[in-house]
Amino acid sequence: MEVIIVVFALVSLVGTYAQSPSSSCPEVSVVQNFNATGYLGKWYEQMKYPFIFELDAKCISAEYSLNPNGTVRVLNQQINIGTGHPNSIEGTARLDSTTGEAKLLVNFPTAPIHFDSPYWVVATDYVSYSVVWSCAEVPLIGKSTHAWILTRERNPSRDLIDKALSVFEKQHLSTTSLLTTDQQDCPKQ
Numbered sequence: 001m002e003v004i005i006v007v008f009a010l011v012s013l014v015g016t017y018a019q020s021p022s023s024s025c026p027e028v029s030v031v032q033n034f035n036a037t038g039y040l041g042k043w044y045e046q047m048k049y050p051f052i053f054e055l056d057a058k059c060i061s062a063e064y065s066l067n068p069n070g071t072v073r074v075l076n077q078q079i080n081i082g083t084g085h086p087n088s089i090e091g092t093a094r095l096d097s098t099t100g101e102a103k104l105l106v107n108f109p110t111a112p113i114h115f116d117s118p119y120w121v122v123a124t125d126y127v128s129y130s131v132v133w134s135c136a137e138v139p140l141i142g143k144s145t146h147a148w149i150l151t152r153e154r155n156p157s158r159d160l161i162d163k164a165l166s167v168f169e170k171q172h173l174s175t176t177s178l179l180t181t182d183q184q185d186c187p188k189q
Ligand SMILES: *[C@@H]1O[C@H](CO)[C@@H](O)[C@H](O)[C@H]1NC(C)=O
Pocket: 035, 037, 038, 039
């Protein structure tokens, strides 16, 4: 019984960390005719809603490549701010629709809590920036919301970040809880 309570407390903490008062996910429109091939490769995290497993991390990147079975291999890398040590986590993503919409599901089998998380590409030009949205209504737990601004360059221009932020505003998504990811003094990855 205690174990169950602890697990639930942990899950609800994760689930509510960046939560807005409403308990249902907002309507968000995503990229149409998504070119998954064009989206592959390396992305650097610039901003995100705080995510409990990454709070002590910097130099965060994500690399997407094709698995032989047609799914996408996800390799997230980061540096622990306290120890300076690198660590990484691997997962699998698959397209969640046959409609050409940029709605993926990502699973990290080794994560402390793992389930298929939505990964919706709200806007991208494939070559410089991407805005990613993830909202799930988890039974008994509530809404779990995440968002990321990713860029192809580790240290992009302020204009590019502003362009990505304007996507949030256009879709009425909160920018107030976005945290900037430290991408200074990073090892070559
Ligand atoms: C998708 O992206 C790839 C890689 O950039 C490109 O070669 C291809 O032409 C794109 N496909 C479409 C339909 O735009």
